[in-house]
Amino acid sequence: MTINGVDDQIAAVRAFNRFYTRKLGVLDQHLGQSPFSLSEARVLYELAHRDDASAKEIGNELGLDPGYLSRIVQSFDEQGLITRTPLPADRRQYQLSLTAKGRQAFAKLNLGSQNEVAAMLARLSAGDAARLTQAMATIQAVLEQRRSQPASVVLRSHRVGDMGWVISKQGAAYAADYGWDISYEALVAEICAQFIKSYDAAREHCWIAELNGEPVGSVFLVKATDEIAKLRLLQVEKKARGLGVGRVLVEQCIRGARERGYKRMTLWTQSILVAARGIYKSAGFELVATKPHHSFGHDLVGETWEMDL
Structure with a gap:
């Protein structure tokens, strides 16, 4: 009975994941009209919200294959979207930072994503939109790991x-x-x-x-x-x-x-x-x-x- 219950839960989670990713269109090769793939967009997001992160840290955070991440970083560097600085402790590792061009590219990507979500919500009634976002908040609260308290300011x-x-x-x-x-x-x-x-x-x-x-x-x-x-x-x-x-x-x-x-x-x-x-x-x-x-x-x-x- 318990095994069947667990199996049902696993199936439900997997079904929701397939539905949700399909609904938001993230299985497409590129996001909306942007030139970035999903993985590239995730790396851009991390760089926009973290200061001087190392490539290794971002790879670990996103679960990306090191070789694949290296190709993304190389592409961003060639496009002038990032700067790379060798880490003093390990010259084989790099700190990554967005350039002004990189931040502008992220801002455009971020705005496009906001507009897509806004269009999806606009098709819902106010009550359904509230139910949807509340359910999402519940999912995040349940799955998110406990974080350390912010430093005293x-x-x-x-x-x-x-x-x-x-x-x-x-x-x-x-x-x-x-x-x-x-x-x-x-x-x-x-x-x-x-x-x-x-x-x-x-x-x-x-x-x-x-x-x-x-x-x-x-x-x-x-x-x-x-x-x-x-x-x-x-x-x-x-x-x-x-x-x-x-x-x-x-x-x-x-x-x-x-x-x-x-x-x-x-x-x-x-x-x-x-x-x-x-x-x-x-x-x-x-x-x-x-x-x-x-x-x-x-x-x-x-x-x-x-x-x-």
Whole structure:
């Protein structure tokens, strides 16, 4: 009886897996209209959400054959999508990072995937869509292994010297990650200077995140109108990414806006900033407008996100 029950469960899982992969179209050789195979897209996703991961780590995470992964990495390198740096401990292994071109390719792929899923959900009633996503959340919760708790993050108010740190780190990070030119650093400097000149302690604030006494992130709450607050200059250093620092900063900024009596909150970001967009969405922000523009040496798509407080 038990054996038959287990066999039935195995058959049910396998049947669902076949149905689900067929439904989402992931058995196709390429995803949608993109030039990437499913495995290539998975590698791109890992690189977009992990900083300086080694090829071996990604292979282990995705269960890819080393030879197959090596061909993917070589192809990405030839297309200018990644950089490869030999690991000091083992020169045969490489750290992989997306170039600005690679991040743009991922952003396009990610947007296409979002649109495909949105189209699928649009065919369902609101009730069925809710049942579907709740069932998916249940599956994930049951199967996901327990993860370690995020590192302890200490938030403090800004002090003398912090604005220079923010300007330097923002400029360097966006130049390295996305290839933005020095005009972005100039914009950050203007924002920081204006924040200090017109600082209203009752309506505005800057939080600096620290790990082990070292600054690793920042976020600004500034006044847009008497009722609308603006979130600006969210930044997390590479060494602290993946530890929940960005989420903690955004949640504190939202909490700070509510405490100061704002009714609504807004922010402006770019479509290629995938990790930040994910934090904003999970925190309750909604995308309300998009507009292409040419800034910081690149063609970008600016996005306005808002949320009621």
